[in-house]
Amino acid sequence: MTRAVLRYVSHRITAHPDSDPAVSARCLHGDCPWEVHARSSAKAVDVECMQHTGLTGHGIFARTYEDVAVVVRNE
Template sequence: MARSIVRFVKHRITQHPDTDVTFEAECLAYECEWKASPSTDGAAVDIECMSHTGRTGHGSFRRLCTSFALVERAE
């Protein structure tokens, strides 16, 4: 029977230093295909959503926040 040695190593997860967080949004109204332009400025995406609501009356959106993670050993 083979023997194994198991050791636990602590890790940490952080935002990848060479990337930015990207914000996006899309309208959830039936048959509306409107989407906000992706941006690193979340407030700009929110303003686009509010402008879309003003023009169409659509008030429901899915907001997405995308970031890239880096996992490293915490030694």
């Protein structure tokens, strides 16, 4: 008879310490093609969205936040 030993190891996921999150946005008003490509500053993206609203009156945006994650064992 073959026996197996199963061991469970606890892990956690966190943002990679050597990377910055990237933020982008796009206008959701009708067929508006306006978008902000990925930036490392959410505040800079927000300012660009507000400027777009001021120029066009479009006020609804989809914002995307992306980061690099790393999974490590819990000690």
